[in-house]
Amino acid sequence: xxxxxxxxxxxxxxxxxxxxxxxxxxxxxxxxxxxxxxxxxxxxxxxxxxxxxxxxxxxxxxxxxxxxxxxxxxxxxxxxxxxxxxxxxxxxxxxxxxxxxxxxxxxxxxxxxxxxxxxxxxxxxxxxxxxxxxxxxxxxxxxxxxxxxxxxxxxxxxxxxxxxxxxxxxxxxxxxxxxxxxxxxxxxxxxxxxxxxxxxxxxxxxxxxxxxxxxxxxxxxxxxxxxxxxxxxxxxxxxxxxxxxxxxxxxxxxxxxxxxxxxxxxxxxxxxxxxxxxxxxxxxxxxxxxxxxxxxxxxxxxxxxxxxxxxxxxxxxxxxxxxxxxxxxxxxxxxxxxxxxxxxxxxxxxxxxxxxxxxxxxxxxxxxxxxxxxxxxxxxxxxxxxxxxxxxxxxxxxxxxxxxxxxxxxxxxxxxxxxxxxxxxxxxxxxxxxxxxxxxxxxxxxxxxxxxxxxxxxxxxxxxxxxxxxxxxxx
Ligand code: MN
Ligand code: MN
Numbered sequence: 001x002x003x004x005x006x007x008x009x010x011x012x013x014x015x016x017x018x019x020x021x022x023x024x025x026x027x028x029x030x031x032x033x034x035x036x037x038x039x040x041x042x043x044x045x046x047x048x049x050x051x052x053x054x055x056x057x058x059x060x061x062x063x064x065x066x067x068x069x070x071x072x073x074x075x076x077x078x079x080x081x082x083x084x085x086x087x088x089x090x091x092x093x094x095x096x097x098x099x100x101x102x103x104x105x106x107x108x109x110x111x112x113x114x115x116x117x118x119x120x121x122x123x124x125x126x127x128x129x130x131x132x133x134x135x136x137x138x139x140x141x142x143x144x145x146x147x148x149x150x151x152x153x154x155x156x157x158x159x160x161x162x163x164x165x166x167x168x169x170x171x172x173x174x175x176x177x178x179x180x181x182x183x184x185x186x187x188x189x190x191x192x193x194x195x196x197x198x199x200x201x202x203x204x205x206x207x208x209x210x211x212x213x214x215x216x217x218x219x220x221x222x223x224x225x226x227x228x229x230x231x232x233x234x235x236x237x238x239x240x241x242x243x244x245x246x247x248x249x250x251x252x253x254x255x256x257x258x259x260x261x262x263x264x265x266x267x268x269x270x271x272x273x274x275x276x277x278x279x280x281x282x283x284x285x286x287x288x289x290x291x292x293x294x295x296x297x298x299x300x301x302x303x304x305x306x307x308x309x310x311x312x313x314x315x316x317x318x319x320x321x322x323x324x325x326x327x328x329x330x331x332x333x334x335x336x337x338x339x340x341x342x343x344x345x346x347x348x349x350x351x352x353x354x355x356x357x358x359x360x361x362x363x364x365x366x367x368x369x370x371x372x373x374x375x376x377x378x379x380x381x382x383x384x385x386x387x388x389x390x391x392x393x394x395x396x397x398x399x400x401x402x403x404x405x406x407x408x409x410x411x412x413x414x415x416x417x418x419x420x421x422x423x424x425x426x427x428x429x430x431x432x433x434x435x436x437x438x439x440x441x442x443x444x445x446x447x448x449x450x451x452x453x454x455x456x457x458x459x460x461x462x463x464x465x466x467x468x469x470x471x472x473x474x475x
Pocket of ligand 1: 112273274303351352
């Protein structure tokens with residue numbers, strides 16, 4: 001026969017304190033003097049976001065900051081010390097050589113620089129009802145209605161018939177014009193929008209961008225609104241219509257990053273998935289001096305469309321970058337050394353987590369959803385329909401990370417993307433995992449994710465940066 005154990009209220013409270021896991025709010029836990037760092041970091045972060053509206057601009061901004069900090073491009077003569085390499089202006093790898101051999105393993109951080117947006121089609125320009133438009137094809141997972149009736153900026157790269165490369169950004173300066181996708185007035189939207197499913201209410205082929213309204217030439221000219229736009233583009237940039245075929249032009253929200261809330265505790269901006277992790281990785285790497293293990297930070301493109309193509313996490317960038325590191329450190333390179341090094345490495349897939357939405361709590365499983373303000377989020381597995389498509393980190397590795405964060409005073413939480421079978425998504429973790437290192441997803445919680453105005457807590461940004469720095473310095 002068993003007896004039921006009786007304990008006092010006080011004993012139960014002590015036991016509760018010792019045994020229960022407690023989610024912690026960063027604002028409650030900031031050490032003295034840390035609050036100032038939170039505000040300073042977020043100011044620099046907003047400046048970074050404003051300079052990094054596209055994947056190319058992000059890589060450009062990272063390169064500038066690295067060069068300023070003394071990192072040497074691998075394309076320069078006799079690179080040594082802290083180095084970096086840019087490929088196709090869209091992807092970047094950096095390394096900080098460690099004191100011990102590469103075969104002891106690397107500390108790898110990997111984030112992605114692309115974000116959902118509207119791209120232009122190859123034959124974008126046309127006119128309709130005395131107005132000129134550009135046709136778009138959206139990139140990544142967007143809710144199309146969010147892109148209507150808002151000021152958009154046009155960014156991108158065009159090669160002219162004379163092989164001149166033009167990098168454009170129209171709509172960011174206050175004196176610049178902006179562009180927009182007009183929406184239908186509610187008075188007439190009942191049948192074509194309001195009565196439809198949200199996913200069908202805005203058709204992709206109706207995401208057409210208004211670019212002109214004044215004709216050029218007499219009425220006898222058939223497409224004089226289109227002609228006016230082309231004439232402007234020729235005057236300004238020396239373009240002809242065919243140049244648009246090879247151009248990469250992207251539409252992004254025209255607003256700069258802003259503080260949100262009376263207390264200014266949140267940054268609101270486009271592209272924070274995943275530039276909040278990109279920025280945090282960069283900040284952390286810039287503060288690492290003479291680490292024990294060699295540090296590698298990777299900034300990938302094309303995550304939002306499934307990591308396809310030669311600038312994605314599926315491309316063999318790490319395998320081509322690492323042999324250079326071996327020679328840089330004066331160590332012997334062989335395919336076997338490479339495999340051993342990767343297998344001994346630790347990695348973080350530095351990507352954001354979908355924070356619990358207070359208005360839609362029913363899609364989350366509250367005990368396992370990350371919250372804004374509760375620190376960097378550790379996501380053991382991603383995927384959907386039974387973890388399909390996830391690399392699912394090992395117990396030993398998750399243990400190692402949580403111990404590291406606890407020792408270094410990093411406020412962390414765990415997160416899962418929504419309820420089981422509610423939806424889901426993947427990250428670059430599985431592509432790096434396939435090369436050998438232990439890897440786990442770990443990044444900043446984001447509210448209103450994939451929208452044109454994403455929200456990140458400044459406290460979580462600070463803990464993300466601090467967490468990544470602790471990771472890079474770990475041995
Ligand atoms: Mn992401
Ligand atoms: Mn995303």
